Amino acid sequence: MTPEQTDLVRRLVADPRWRWMPGMLAWRTTHRGERVQVRLIDGLDQHAELADPRRVETTPSGTRLFESGHSVVDGWHRVEDLTPDLTDPATVGCLLAMLGRPSTLPAPWVVDWHAGMPPGEAVARLLLVAWKAEVLS
Amino acid sequence: MVTVDNETTMWVLHSPYPDGTWRGTEKCLGSEHGDILLFYSRDAAAEYRDAVLANHFRPVRVTLTVPAVGSVGKTHPRWRWMPGMAYTRRGKVHRVDGDLLASGGSYDETCIPDLTDPATLGCLLSLVREAWADPTASTAATRESDGIGWVMDCWDPRSPLHGLGPFGTEAEALIAALEAAP
Numbered sequence: 001m002t003p004e005q006t007d008l009v010r011r012l013v014a015d016p017r018w019r020w021m022p023g024m025l026a027w028r029t030t031h032r033g034e035r036v037q038v039r040l041i042d043g044l045d046q047h048a049e050l051a052d053p054r055r056v057e058t059t060p061s062g063t064r065l066f067e068s069g070h071s072v073v074d075g076w077h078r079v080e081d082l083t084p085d086l087t088d089p090a091t092v093g094c095l096l097a098m099l100g101r102p103s104t105l106p107a108p109w110v111v112d113w114h115a116g117m118p119p120g121e122a123v124a125r126l127l128l129v130a131w132k133a134e135v136l137s
Numbered sequence: 138m139v140t141v142d143n144e145t146t147m148w149v150l151h152s153p154y155p156d157g158t159w160r161g162t163e164k165c166l167g168s169e170h171g172d173i174l175l176f177y178s179r180d181a182a183a184e185y186r187d188a189v190l191a192n193h194f195r196p197v198r199v200t201l202t203v204p205a206v207g208s209v210g211k212t213h214p215r216w217r218w219m220p221g222m223a224y225t226r227r228g229k230v231h232r233v234d235g236d237l238l239a240s241g242g243s244y245d246e247t248c249i250p251d252l253t254d255p256a257t258l259g260c261l262l263s264l265v266r267e268a269w270a271d272p273t274a275s276t277a278a279t280r281e282s283d284g285i286g287w288v289m290d291c292w293d294p295r296s297p298l299h300g301l302g303p304f305g306t307e308a309e310a311l312i313a314a315l316e317a318a319p
Contacts, residue, residue, distance in 0.1 A: 090222065094255045
């Protein structure tokens with residue numbers, strides 16, 4: 001990812017309206033600096049059972065952790081360290097669902113075409129704009 | 138083409154036996170036309186009950202098996218399973234495993250794609266864009282006389298994809314686009 005794309009996904013997940021949805025593909029960086037993917041099966045907000053992340057728990061101090069059974073990253077990790085993969089079609093579908101169909105926003109493909117950016121990145125940028133403008137319900 | 142049934146979860150308001158057990162669909166709240174009232178969520182059912190009814194009715198989750206919109210191509214040449222898609226098998230919801238696909242594995246005819254799932258719809262959109270070789274292919278909601286409709290949209294107004302529809306659901310529009318691909 002470019003620095004701009006890294007900044008984009010950080011801003012996305014930092015927004016209180018962001019939610020991890022079932023089917024999304026996420027990246028996390030291991031303590032050794034390796035990037036590994038995890039596919040969310042049931043989302044992070046409603047259920048604890050995930051594809052690789054097995055459980056999600058909140059510590060007494062409020063930090064949300066997920067337990068991974070991945071061979072490389074076995075153990076507990078911070079949910080905040082996850083970032084969405086904007087090139088993944090399933091993740092893009094979830095972003096589109098979050099965006100909904102507000103009549104005041106251009107169709108995502110308009111943004112794709114004009115800016116020449118990948119679909120997921122375009123939808124993500126549109127989502128941030130929409131959140132900032134508070135045009136989504 | 139293969140017609141694929143789809144399962145969806147709804148909620149009803151049910152009048153249980155005194156011990157709380159199920160009394161059958163005839164003991165579910167009906168509309169004035171005699172149909173069972175269905176709600177999209179437990180909260181919606183409870184809210185209706187609290188506003189309109191005596192409170193002994195309880196929200197009960199039911200699974201409906203309904204014909205899919207049109208015919209999704211599990212055998213269609215443009216169709217393929219993609220990681221993150223949701224499917225039901227023997228009544229349970231699962232996700233397509235990318236590692237299984239990468240290793241040459243597949244999913245049999247008992248696996249039914251969930252065409253209401255956002256991640257699945259995102260994958261379907263990706264298949265449509267690939268089939269039409271058009272990264273601008275998208276869906277758009279339209280206002281129809283009988284409610285919201287869905288059409289296919291794309292940058293080139295001369296494309297047969299442009300304005301394809303309207304269809305009753307977004308999934309139906311995507312499936313039609315997939316089947317109409319050149």
